[in-house]
Amino acid sequence: MGRASYYVLERMDPVGTVEQRGVVGALALHGVESGHVLRHQRVGENAVRHQTRLLKERGGSVEPLLLAAHDLGAFHACVEETVRRPADQEVLIPEGGLQRLWACDVSWTLDPPALPPLLLADGHHRLEAARRLHRVHPGAVGDRLLALVVDYRRYPLTLAATHRVVPGLDLERAVRAAGRIARVRELPSVRRPVPRPGTYLLTGQGRTWGLSDISPAALAGRLRTLPAEWVELPAAISDHVLIPALCEDQQLAPAPRYTSHYPAPDEVGLILPAPTWDQIWAGAASGAGMPPRSTHLGPSPIPGQLGAPG
Structure with a gap:
C-alpha cells in the first residue's frame, strides 16, 4: 500500500451477513520485487497481452487486485474504527446483497502502518501487464494499482478449484x-x-x-x-x-x-x-507457484465502484 487514500470495503450477502471486509488502497508495482507481494499463479502471455491492451485503452485498471493477508496488523484498528459510522457509498450486488464503502480518516493516509506479506489472490495478469508496461512506457500507466486487502482469517475468501x-x-x-x-x-x-x-x-x-x-x-x-x-x-x-x-x-x-x-x-x-x-x-x-488454472478465489470487488465516495 502507498500514499493514496485508504478505504474500507464491505460486502454483505442478501440476509445482511458480512462476507468480506478489507482495506482498499494503491499497491506499488515494485511489491513483487521486494518480496512483499507473493504470487501463486504463473501468467499466460496471451492473457498478459490482453490486459496490456486494456490498460493502454483505459489509462489504468478499474478492477482492483484482490490480496489475502493472514491479518491486517494495525490496519485492523482502522477497519474497526471506520465501520462504526454510516457508509459513504452503497452499491447493490448483481447476485444479491450489498457492497459498502467508507473513506478512512486522513490520519491513516498520513502515517499508514505496515502490512504483513500479502498473497495475490486474483489479478496476476493485470499486475504483470502493469509492471511490464510501466517499465517500458512509464507515462502510459502509473506505478500503482488499486487493490483490496482482505484478512481472510476473519473474513474468509472463497477457495475453490478451477x-x-x-x-x-x-x-x-x-x-x-x-x-x-x-x-x-x-x-x-x-x-x-x-x-x-x-x-x-x-x-x-x-x-x-x-x-x-x-x-x-x-x-x-x-x-x-x-x-x-x-x-x-x-x-x-x-x-x-x-x-x-x-x-x-x-x-x-x-x-x-x-x-x-x-x-x-x-x-x-x-x-x-x-x-x-x-x-x-x-x-x-x-517460487514454484501453483499449476495453471488451479484456484478460483473470491469474491472480487465490483469493478468501477471503488472511486472516491461522494
Missing part, C-alpha cells in the same frame, strides 16, 4: 480408461457433489464417477518433469495424468476448457478438489 471440461470425450470410454489407472465408482445421483481431497469427479449426462487411489506408476511417470511442489496438487494430477490418459485412449488432443462452474449436463468434465491455503502459500513462497 474445473475442466474436455470437448469430444466419450463418457463411457473415459470411465473404462480411468479404471485402468484409478479406483472408479459411480456415485449416487446427487446434485453437484463436492469431491473429497484426493478424489476427482468425472461427470456428464447427469451421472458422476469418483476417481481415487490413482496408480503410483501413472503418477510417477507423468509428473516426473514437474516441480516437486506440484506432485500432490489436484490441477497437476488432472492436467498431466488423468486428462491425458483419458484423451490418449480416444486419440484426442488433451485441450480442456477451464471453468469455475460445474460442467453443463451435455458436457464431459472433471471436477477437482480445492487446494488448501497452506499449499497456495507454500507454492507462492517457494
Whole structure:
C-alpha cells in the first residue's frame, strides 16, 4: 500500500451477513520485487497481452487486485474504527446483497502502518501487464494499482478449484480408461457433489464417477518433469495424468476448457478438489507457484465502484 487514500470495503450477502471486509488502497508495482507481494499463479502471455491492451485503452485498471493477508496488523484498528459510522457509498450486488464503502480518516493516509506479506489472490495478469508496461512506457500507466486487502482469517475468501471440461470425450470410454489407472465408482445421483481431497469427479449426462487411489506408476511417470511442489496438487494430477490418459485412449488432443462452474449436463468434465491455503502459500513462497488454472478465489470487488465516495 502507498500514499493514496485508504478505504474500507464491505460486502454483505442478501440476509445482511458480512462476507468480506478489507482495506482498499494503491499497491506499488515494485511489491513483487521486494518480496512483499507473493504470487501463486504463473501468467499466460496471451492473457498478459490482453490486459496490456486494456490498460493502454483505459489509462489504468478499474478492477482492483484482490490480496489475502493472514491479518491486517494495525490496519485492523482502522477497519474497526471506520465501520462504526454510516457508509459513504452503497452499491447493490448483481447476485444479491450489498457492497459498502467508507473513506478512512486522513490520519491513516498520513502515517499508514505496515502490512504483513500479502498473497495475490486474483489479478496476476493485470499486475504483470502493469509492471511490464510501466517499465517500458512509464507515462502510459502509473506505478500503482488499486487493490483490496482482505484478512481472510476473519473474513474468509472463497477457495475453490478451477474445473475442466474436455470437448469430444466419450463418457463411457473415459470411465473404462480411468479404471485402468484409478479406483472408479459411480456415485449416487446427487446434485453437484463436492469431491473429497484426493478424489476427482468425472461427470456428464447427469451421472458422476469418483476417481481415487490413482496408480503410483501413472503418477510417477507423468509428473516426473514437474516441480516437486506440484506432485500432490489436484490441477497437476488432472492436467498431466488423468486428462491425458483419458484423451490418449480416444486419440484426442488433451485441450480442456477451464471453468469455475460445474460442467453443463451435455458436457464431459472433471471436477477437482480445492487446494488448501497452506499449499497456495507454500507454492507462492517457494517460487514454484501453483499449476495453471488451479484456484478460483473470491469474491472480487465490483469493478468501477471503488472511486472516491461522494
